[in-house]
Amino acid sequence: MKKIALALGALAAFALVAVAIAWPREDFIPATSPAAWAATPDNIARGAYLARAGDCVACHTARGGAEYAGGRALDTPFGRLYGPNLTPDADTGIGNWSADDFWNALHNGKSRDGRLLYPAFPYTNYTKVSRTDSDALFAYLRSLPAQRQPNRPHELDFPYDQQLLLAGWRLLYFKPATFTPQPARGLAWNRGAYLVEGLGHCSACHSTRNRLGATGDTLSGGLIPTIGWYAPSLTASGEAGLGDWDQEHIVALLSTGISPRGSATGPMAEVVARSLQHLTQADVGAMATYLKSLPSTETKASDGGERAGEQLLAEGRRLYGSYCVDCHGADGKGKTPAYPPLAGNRAVTLTPAVNAIRIVLNGGFPPATAGNPRPYGMPPYSHELNDAQVAAVLTYVRASWGNAAPPVSVPDVNRYRSVPLD
Template identity: 80%
Template sequence: MKKTLALLVLVGAAAAAVLIAWPRARHVPAASPAAWAATPDNIARGAYLARAGDCIACHTARGGAAYAGGRALDTPFGRLYGPNLTPDRETGIGDWSADDFWNALHNGIARDGRLLYPAFPYTNYTRVTRPDSDALFAYFRSLPPKRQPNRPHELRFPYDQQALLAGWRLLYFRPGVYAPQPARGAEWNRGAYLVEGLGHCSACHSTRNRFGASGDTLSGGLIPSIGWYAPSLASSGEAGMKDWERAHIVALLGTGVSPRGSATGPMAEVVARSLQHLLPADLEAMADYLKSLPAGDSPAPGPGEPASEQVLLEGRRIYEAQCVDCHGADGRGKPPAYPPLAGNRAVTLTPAVNAIRMVMNGGFPPGTAGNPRPYGMPPYSHELNDAQVAAVLTYVRASWGNAAPPVRGSEVNRYRAVSGSD
């Protein structure tokens, strides 16, 4: 690890000189000043795009002014803070130009020339077109200015070094606007643009290497530091959506609930703050693209060592005492209020962290216009110990056609330690 870091620093030092010319080399000019003018049309379009990109999630502290920054983002390398996007001249983007904004979005380079950390998903946003970037800029410039100084990041050495970040970029980042595929049609291309670009779905739904670089494959991965698993969107076996009805995908994205399952955990926030506000045509386009994704490289894990009869009996006892009223003796539930457990990828995924967290902490789908009074699940961490949580989940994962590996008490205990993090 130390040798690899040292190599990255050396590579970064060499890359830094190259990156000095990067803003000019990767610049795409605006059509005209009218593209970012504060017109009602530009501002409305930018507001819609900001919601599509879920910008508010990282740029608004809990209880703080919208887009004024300050929300903490924990990573394996330390803590970062979302910056102020309001047009305050001293602490926000009031002195930025449309070119400065484009350079940050497309190239990951701040107005003062600093390299931005990829917790800001410019690796996805680089696909955004210049007209959409200009509309976003017009919208952010229309917000009430909020004087709120940006908090400095709290990264451990050497991850706080710009030379190391330059090396990372040389290895893992290639700027480029989304290039439509004419053979696929307008709807598919719109869906690809939203999923791969503004929606930055791969930021959570792809595995990251030890340096935080994403494979951008939508093949699923554990979200660092918060203890939730973002399932694969690219395989029908483990978790993908190829075998979903398109209407069910649209319902899940737009309302947070569907006959196939509900959005919980971090995804509930994405639906509430971003996806529910998208036009039906854009949700349809995203569904079209997601259904077209090829199967992932890795097959779904097998059932492994079977659970003991004693564990299954204990799990059934707990299920009949605590779960059957909502989810049914046959595991079919009463969707959309009570999602099915039979054939539900959320309970059969490996690792089983999402199911563990739901049993321990409970939770709600998002409250949305299409689901204004969501039904929630109560927490059971105060009633069930680790072995009992493992037993009931093992029973669910082995019943009604489900065939997932058993859950161990030690696994429950491991995820219990991060169960309070969001």
């Protein structure tokens, strides 16, 4: 036992030395001047806009709590984390932070006390935020009413609660960076890239994660851990991506939550409601320009290889006629903007079919936005349709009007019937 203890101790010491040697040095960019984070109306207004662009309020506001006072639970495969208090309370918030401290958190993923931050706070994206924008964000957060609300400690499983393990993760998957414009691409493309890759942190949901929680940052789509929604590809990948979308339809979806190609539901509805609808049309258009330019990646859309039986399709057709046809039409084209089309709608043809299953079971509700203040919602059918019926109607929809997606199985429906809504 003594030899084992000595060996483990030597291994731990070696790991610490290896991390110290190979650790990426902090990248520090100074502020232009103290005026950059001064509490001026211009700085505060700019910071408020940037906070909207980053959807900061979503993770730093508990349900029913004061904005930015923290406490919202973020479930991960490694345990539960809680968004911290970002109000200027001296004891529980960032009242004693400096602009440099705040920049260090965004850019280097380190707290004021030197603690390494968990990447549920997406500093892997925020590292590309400019120092000027960081200072404006800091000015805005310092202008908020101070809320005395202690931060809840994270509830992570061992060994994921160990800073040494997090240091190793950062060594593998994180390096401080800055956004490098590509002048040949034009102003709109560069602005869109900055927002999508940086503040918008789109890859946090729209990229596949490995077993250690790191993303490939490809925007090629992925299942969002623990909440059971699939974030579709944002690349030009066929049915699964945005390649054949008109740019104005992307802009409409991002800014209003609805478009002729589909509606934002689930987690994306919250992003549109709390963040994207508040951006300027120029910025949303820039994001669409950048997304339209992304190269195709391997698609997870259906390949039509598996075919449903005639009996299953007949049952699905019958159920569609009873529950769906009045809104979505016999031709699956829907009635824009109230009822989205099902023909050619990637939300119903994606594989896995998790989004379509959850919408049938729990309903589909686009956000209320300035551009669509009275959205039409789809009622839930979990209380009316059993697993076999949900599978049948979705199989029919996924095989009709030019759609060519594989059948939905009863176990698939059952798996997501019990997944929490949030």
